[in-house]
Structure formats: C-alpha cells, structure tokens
Amino acid sequence: GAVVSQHPSRVICKSGTSVKIECRSLDFQATTMFWYRQFPKQSLMLMATSNEGSKATYEQGVEKDKFLINHASLTLSTLTVTSAHPEDSSFYICSASFRGVEAFFGQGTRLTVV
Amino acid sequence: EDQVTQSPEALRLQEGESSSLNCSYTVSGLRGLFWYRQDPGKGPEFLFTLYSAGEEKEKERLKATLTKKESFLHITAPKPEDSATYLCAVQAIGSGTYKYIFGTGTRLKVLA
Numbered sequence: 436g437a438v439v440s441q442h443p444s445r446v447i448c449k450s451g452t453s454v455k456i457e458c459r460s461l462d463f464q465a466t467t468m469f470w471y472r473q474f475p476k477q478s479l480m481l482m483a484t485s486n487e488g489s490k491a492t493y494e495q496g497v498e499k500d501k502f503l504i505n506h507a508s509l510t511l512s513t514l515t516v517t518s519a520h521p522e523d524s525s526f527y528i529c530s531a532s533f534r535g536v537e538a539f540f541g542q543g544t545r546l547t548v549v
Numbered sequence: 550e551d552q553v554t555q556s557p558e559a560l561r562l563q564e565g566e567s568s569s570l571n572c573s574y575t576v577s578g579l580r581g582l583f584w585y586r587q588d589p590g591k592g593p594e595f596l597f598t599l600y601s602a603g604e605e606k607e608k609e610r611l612k613a614t615l616t617k618k619e620s621f622l623h624i625t626a627p628k629p630e631d632s633a634t635y636l637c638a639v640q641a642i643g644s645g646t647y648k649y650i651f652g653t654g655t656r657l658k659v660l661a
Binding site: 526 | 583592594647649651653
C-alpha cells in the first residue's frame with residue numbers, strides 16, 4: 436500500500452503553547468487528506484477534511500480556530516493545535532487519499548499537554 | 550443517516566480457531582467498504598476495499614466479503630500476531646468530501 440508519514444509520533448507540550456503535526460504522502464499525490472482524533476479504545480472521530488489548495492471542511496463541534504489545518508501541496512498537510520490545553524491531549528491520526536479511493540493512514544501522533 | 554456497526558466488540562480466539570467479524574452498514578449509496586487493522590498506538594493499516602455485493606478479497610488468513618447490508622471479515626486459523634483491532638469503514642456516493650464513516654471496531658485477541 437501507499438506510504439503516509441506522520442510526524443512527530445509523540446509530543447509533550449506546555450499548556451497554552453501551539454503544536455504542529457505534519458502528514459506527508461510519500462509515494463502518491465494526496466488530493467484529499469483527513470484528520471482524526473482517537474480516544475482510548477474508541478474509534479476514529481473525523482475532525483476535518485482538506486482538499487489540496489482549498490480550505491478545510493470541519494466536522495460539527497470541531498473548533499476551526501483551535502485546530503488549524505493547512506493542505507498547501509499534494510503531499511503535505513499540517514494540523515496545528517493552538518493554545519493547547521490538557522483536554523486536547525489525545526491520539527491524532529491523518530490519512531491521505533488520491534481522488535477518494537483508498538485512504539492510507541499515518542502512524543499517529545500522541546499529544547500530551549501538561 | 551449513514552451508519553456502521555461492528556460486532557462483536559471484542560473477541561478472544563485460541564490459535565487456529567477460525568471466526569468471522571461482522572460489519573453492518575446503512576448508507577444512502579455505497580461507494581466503497583474498507584477494512585483496516587489497527588495495532589495499539591499505531592495508525593490503521595489498510596487491508597481491503599470492497600465495492601459491490603458479492604465481491605470477495607483475500608490476503609493470507611483474512612478474507613473479506615460484502616453483501617448489500619453487511620460485510621464479514623473471516624479469519625482462518627488465526628495466529629497470535631493477528632491480534633489487533635479491526636475497523637470497518639464505508640464511503641457514501643454523493644459524499645462530495647469522500648468522507649469515511651468508521652465503525653467502533655472489533656478488538657481481537659488470539660491466544661497461543
């Protein structure tokens with residue numbers, strides 16, 4: 436399958452700071468990228484969908500000013516958690532798709548806000 | 550409303566004991582049904598895509614089948630390394646954003 440690289444795999448930050456997570460498709464052009472959040476022993480909760488070169492579409496209840504998504508190229512999307520607080524601690528996962536066919540996932544990022 | 554339900558929630562098997570995982574779905578029009586495997590602390594790993602009723606796909610000890618209402622993931626003679634959470638997702642026709650709807654997964658534990 437295609438390779439999607441997500442970085443960093445783990446990050447610890449202080450409350451009030453911002454954290455950027457990168458998602459790269461290494462061997463294909465990702466026209467669509469998805470960002471998910473996953474709580475322990477629960478399924479993936481879609482946060483937003485982004486198409487290259489356009490603004491992200493956020494799911495209901497997801498604060499767009501807090502979770503900034505940029506999809507500037509066909510191989511890179513970033514999620515920035517702004518002014519992070521302990522309740523933002525979670526496992527964040529990106530996935531990438533070429534024209535809506537199979538989506539391939541990154542390794543995930545464990546964010547801990549202290 | 551589009552919905553995906555997976556059962557059972559958790560499953561314990563002895564090594565070599567074959568079984569099936571179920572994914573029931575309700576969707577306005579199915580564009581594709583996807584199976585993923587997820588290990589703890591990792592992102593989901595793509596397994597299969599099924600597009601139409603009657604379609605089957607196989608990979609090693611896994612076989613996925615699809616009907617108009619559900620999909621099964623059959624595991625034949627499982628090994629301990631097959632232990633993981635198996636996720637099912639559907640993509641609806643007309644979903645302009647190609648959004649995936651995930652089930653809550655089946656946590657499989659295979660005992661040696």
